[in-house]
Amino acid sequence: MKLLEEKIRAEGKAVNEHILKVDSFINHQVDAFFMMQIGEAFAGHFRDKGITKVVTIESSGIAPAVMTALALNVPLIILKKQSSKILNDDLYQTAVTSFTKGCEYELTMSKHFISKEDHVLIIDDFLANGEAATGAIRLLRLANATVAGVGILIEKSFQPGRDKLIEQGVEVFSLARIKRLGKNLIEFLPADSKMTEPRN
Ligand code: G4P
Numbered sequence: 001m002k003l004l005e006e007k008i009r010a011e012g013k014a015v016n017e018h019i020l021k022v023d024s025f026i027n028h029q030v031d032a033f034f035m036m037q038i039g040e041a042f043a044g045h046f047r048d049k050g051i052t053k054v055v056t057i058e059s060s061g062i063a064p065a066v067m068t069a070l071a072l073n074v075p076l077i078i079l080k081k082q083s084s085k086i087l088n089d090d091l092y093q094t095a096v097t098s099f100t101k102g103c104e105y106e107l108t109m110s111k112h113f114i115s116k117e118d119h120v121l122i123i124d125d126f127l128a129n130g131e132a133a134t135g136a137i138r139l140l141r142l143a144n145a146t147v148a149g150v151g152i153l154i155e156k157s158f159q160p161g162r163d164k165l166i167e168q169g170v171e172v173f174s175l176a177r178i179k180r181l182g183k184n185l186i187e188f189l190p191a192d193s194k195m196t197e198p199r200n
Contacts, residue, residue: 001176055120081108129161133170
């Protein structure tokens with residue numbers, strides 16, 4: 001998505017070879033109009049896939065996911081990160097390790113909002129090692145739902161997340177793909193094709 005690449009070039013800061021800071025429009029301050037355009041871009045790509053629910057992982061995935069759900073006119077379910085297991089028959093839970101943040105958490109989803117009839121689109125802000133999205137896929141498959149795809153704003157293509165998701169038979173659609181980061185350097189790969197550019 002050209003708009004997202006331009007925004008990353010203008011406002012993003014490569015902290016080092018591994019981390020891109022996008023606090024001014026995604027992770028801290030949220031550019032709401034821009035998120036609406038992001039939602040339309042995901043909806044444009046996934047519109048014909050029979051999506052019944054959008055799922056995201058708290059917290060930075062929520063803004064783009066709510067806009068995607070709005071554009072597709074379906075509900076959004078937010079997966080919660082709990083620090084420890086909760087004993088509750090109404091919940092699916094799975095352990096996720098974050099290598100970027102060096103922590104582990106229990107990803108949690110209520111049994112009430114997803115069923116085997118659902119075709120689910122997972123939306124998240126970053127794809128790095130693919131652990132969070134893999135956890136979401138595990139929970140959705142526990143509920144016997146169909147994972148229709150994963151939509152990502154910023155894929156760090158030098159990390160293994162994309163391949164990990166594709167190995168699980170899931171389509172990955174990334175609006176921006178980063179080939180390399182370095183001091184004052186942000187290099188992109190061509191974004192995924194079949195892109196619907198939103199209206200300005
Ligand atoms: P993975 O799910 O792909 O394996 O990613 P990983 O655990 O390594 O990343 C964990 C957290 O770090 C996620 O946020 C992810 O969005 C964030 N992250 C990864 N790489 C970058 C980066 O280059 N820049 C920024 N800004 N964030 C990155 P989280 O823990 O879910 O936090 P939240 O912001 O959603 O609350």
